[in-house]
Amino acid sequence: MKTIKINYIAIALAAGLLTFTSCEKRLEEVTAGTSIPQQAVLTDPNAAVGLYNGLYSSFRTYHSALFTLGEMRSEIWADGLYTESEDAGAKQYYTHNISRDNVPATEWAGFYNLIDRLNTVITLFPQSPLEAAKRDRYLAEAYGMRAYVYYTLLKTWGGVPISTTPVTGVSNLPELYRERAKPEDVMKLIKEDIEQSLRLFNGDNSFNPLSSKRIYWSRPATLTLKGDVYLWSATNFNGGTADLTTAKQALEEVKNQPTLGLNANYADNFNPDREVNNKEILFAINFEKDQATISAYGNILVNTTQAGTLYIDPATGQTVANAYPLVAGASRIGLSPDMINKLTSGQSDQRISNTFRVMYRKSGNTYSSAGVLLTKFIGKSDAGIQVYSTDFPVYRYADVLLMLAEAKTKLGEDPSIEINAIRERAYGSGYTPLVNGSVQQNMAAILEENLREFIGEGKRWWALRRAGNEFVFQYINPQYLAPSNTYKLLLPISRDMLNLDPKLEQTPGY
Secondary structure: OOOOOOHHHHHHHHHHHHHOOOOOOHHHHHHOOOOOOHHHHHHHHHHHHHHHHHHHHHHOOHHHHHHHHHHHOOOOOOOOOOOOOHHHHHHHHHHHOOOOOOOOOHHHHHHHHHHHHHHHHHHHHOOOOOHHHHHHHHHHHHHHHHHHHHHHHHHHHHHOOOOOOOOOOOOOOHOOOOOOOOHHHHHHHHHHHHHHHHHHHHOOOOOOOOOOOOOOHHHHHHHHHHHHHHHHHHHHHOOOHHHHHHHHHHHHHOOOOOOOOOOOHHHHOHHHHHHEEOOOOOEEEEOOHHHEEEEEOOOOEEEEEEEEOOOOOOOOEEEEEOOOOOOOOOOOOOOHHHHHHHHHHHOHHHHHHHOOOEEEEOOEEEEEEEEEEOOOOOEEEOOOOEEEOEEEEEHOOOOOHHHHHHHHHHHHOHHHHHHHOOOOOHHHOOOOOOOOOOHHHHHHHHHHHHHOOOOOOOOHHHHHHOOOOHHHHHHOOOOOHHHHHHHHHOOOOOOOHHHOOOOOOOOOOO
């Protein structure tokens, strides 16, 4: 995906950062020229296309934040095995060692910089010289992406500042102060953006012809987001049956799209050579050699020195270095022995064998688990180097099936068709079919498949939160997150943010 840089947009983005920085000095650095010469976008279609392409380059820079916020607070990586010193930052998330003095994600994780870019497109494109069909599609994508970003903010912090217009100028810092909106108002904006995206797509379920890979937002992506959002709203905003029904309808529409489906081979979802017209992918963040490669998983790999002393297969005596000679990173985050046993015991599951490998230490004739190597996003070797060029799926067809199963379960319906499709792909024809049970039994089955399906994809914490608080406290070690600390389901904001913006208030409970 080609990135076209436009300097006057960069000026606006620098200004947009000011609301969320901890250094007032940055204001001085941009006051010399803070107005966007909008005429370029309003008169030059190439400038508009450049701004549009920049959205996706910007979105890509948030991959690490999406993974961390969506997964690191879950039970997956807690108490893991690793061969080096632990990753202190990740540990704050999975041990929930979070307070107003220990804030793991500051300045809203930088998402308002992306929101400002999206706001610029949404504001300027209706008057741009782009042909109508292209303009409407680009706007549909921007509204869908903005809804997704605000949804991420809502899930992480609850009420957050709402900004729907771009920063066009800065003369003094107070102009940028923003109070936190009520969570209900943020949810309202998200739902409105979803509907606007769907209106602008005008029933077109095709994928963007600019790429044969599904790396541009689409109507199926907006529908999937709608199902996700309305499930969350039903569970956490008292939306009840009405919201569950809306979620179900949106997800069923995606499920029935003829260009979508599960890949028989799970590994095809993460193979850089299988990304063209991949039927399971609805929207993915694009990574390419010589452009940008995925880096969020460096601490779930192995360093080159230890790779020669650790074993990947005790039966053959193969070392990690033999199996993955070009992989380089660190081993500072891992799975616990209990989690490794849970995922690797029982019937062979192709999801697990194509997600991670256990690394072993040898002492005499005895092998002991030392850590795990996350292989799902390992990319491929190319000209003597490892290229971490696997696209990161934001939504894929398996999301649709498991969220649809959740909607059906909460509506008192039978989710076995969707769950069994996931199980059959994972285990083959000998899978154990789900027999429809109680809501608790069905949700347990859904969350079990969710755990195995999405390791490393930044979804487990959100899945537990969307399922309901009772499931969060069922799966998270109470030593780290007790039911008496419900306020910790949301993150606090830093003292610097509070000191620099008098309109901000701390997250309730902190």
